[in-house]
Amino acid sequence: MPQPLEIALLTYSTKLRGSVVHTLELATALTELGHDVCVYALDKDGLGFERDISARVELVPAQPPPTHLPPEQATDALIRQRIEEFVSYFLVHPQPQDIYHAQDCIGANALVQLRQRGRLSNVVRTVHHIEDYPSIYLQQCQDKSIRDPDLCLCVSDRWHQALLTEYGIAAPKVLNGVDLRRFSPTPSGQEEALKARYGLTGSPIFLTVGGIEPRKNSLRLLAAFAQVLATHPQAQLVIAGGATLFDYEPYRQQFFALARALAPEPGSMMGQSVILPGVIPDGDLPALYRTADVFCFPSTKEGWGLVVLEAIASGLPVIAADQPPFTEFLNSEQALLVEPESVEAIADAMTAAPNPAVAHSLIQASQAILPHYSWRRSAQLHVQQYQKLCLASGARRIQRDLKHS
Numbered sequence: 001m002p003q004p005l006e007i008a009l010l011t012y013s014t015k016l017r018g019s020v021v022h023t024l025e026l027a028t029a030l031t032e033l034g035h036d037v038c039v040y041a042l043d044k045d046g047l048g049f050e051r052d053i054s055a056r057v058e059l060v061p062a063q064p065p066p067t068h069l070p071p072e073q074a075t076d077a078l079i080r081q082r083i084e085e086f087v088s089y090f091l092v093h094p095q096p097q098d099i100y101h102a103q104d105c106i107g108a109n110a111l112v113q114l115r116q117r118g119r120l121s122n123v124v125r126t127v128h129h130i131e132d133y134p135s136i137y138l139q140q141c142q143d144k145s146i147r148d149p150d151l152c153l154c155v156s157d158r159w160h161q162a163l164l165t166e167y168g169i170a171a172p173k174v175l176n177g178v179d180l181r182r183f184s185p186t187p188s189g190q191e192e193a194l195k196a197r198y199g200l201t202g203s204p205i206f207l208t209v210g211g212i213e214p215r216k217n218s219l220r221l222l223a224a225f226a227q228v229l230a231t232h233p234q235a236q237l238v239i240a241g242g243a244t245l246f247d248y249e250p251y252r253q254q255f256f257a258l259a260r261a262l263a264p265e266p267g268s269m270m271g272q273s274v275i276l277p278g279v280i281p282d283g284d285l286p287a288l289y290r291t292a293d294v295f296c297f298p299s300t301k302e303g304w305g306l307v308v309l310e311a312i313a314s315g316l317p318v319i320a321a322d323q324p325p326f327t328e329f330l331n332s333e334q335a336l337l338v339e340p341e342s343v344e345a346i347a348d349a350m351t352a353a354p355n356p357a358v359a360h361s362l363i364q365a366s367q368a369i370l371p372h373y374s375w376r377r378s379a380q381l382h383v384q385q386y387q388k389l390c391l392a393s394g395a396r397r398i399q400r401d402l403k404h405s
Helices: 018-032 071-092 105-116 136-147 157-167 191-198 218-231 249-262 285-291 306-313 343-352 356-372 375-404
Strands: 006-011 036-043 056-061 099-102 123-127 151-154 205-209 236-240 274-278 294-297 318-321 336-338
Touching (some): 006 018, 006 105, 018 306, 018 375, 036 071, 056 071, 071 105, 071 136, 099 105, 099 375, 105 123, 123 375, 136 157, 151 157, 151 375, 191 285, 205 218, 205 285, 205 306, 218 236, 218 249, 218 343, 294 343, 306 356
Parallel strands (some): 006 036, 006 099, 036 056, 099 123, 123 151, 205 236, 205 294, 236 274, 294 318, 318 336
């Protein structure tokens, strides 16, 4: 059996979202395989993660963002600051590891800088998706985080092809997974209290997770829901989550303006029909899925869609965009796949999904997906790539030593 690896996993936040969840689940699975894993996370409030994980955790202090800059400069300055916070921490607290792996451009840029200073080697970056940043600095930051690591990984065929086309990088694909110990249709006893806490009194309840953002297609989802209310006046739309580095305030204001425009009474926000609970405590999330009747995710850009797997594991019928990466693991019998730019298509699917016969058929068909996506299998695929990188870097060091001997 190969020697256990010492692995550093970097993530930009302690708030549980997409790539952060991926980091923690991967850390747990790698640890269970016998590897020595440490998660390094930027921590802006000193509270750490909400959940306990079996891997070691090092919290990297993150200072408040700059407040004296105009919005168009503030994000650039914040990303520079976050990169430097990682760099400074590792310079003061050097931790020899076999692998240094970042899930985002902040950690990857920090690791590349540290490698350039001779402080570490074997830098890995997972690309979950590629953003179209309006900022030149952010675009350069993203490009550097993709081109400069020793190994680039991806989580879907869509982004494998994008990396090949746009960067000439053939990134090995590693899977996402779902923790069936956390997410299941079996009630935990939390459901009724959670409904009372968030005001979930409607029927049917449509849930989405990820907050109000352009790529989450929030405006079209809201407009579609307004059409659903015409035939299902007791329905509710729950939009959970929203922690992010980026400022989507202009888009959020468009969302609230549309909610007011679509309201049955002037000045209201569609009454109690739209529920915005914000970031959901980690312990509440599995029960929140079980309070819903339908999971709606017509997102226009995703790395994979971890929340879709979580919803399926929780026994929900799913509505998703009819495009990759969703169509890589879902077919039309397993989910209602919709044109994400069509409000009418989203509304039609939302009207159809609560029908008991439709919901039962979707739920039954989608369960077959789950055994193919485990964090253990994901960890095994990561280890294969880590070991190849370690062997290649070891061979390069031997060649350099021979050349200079």
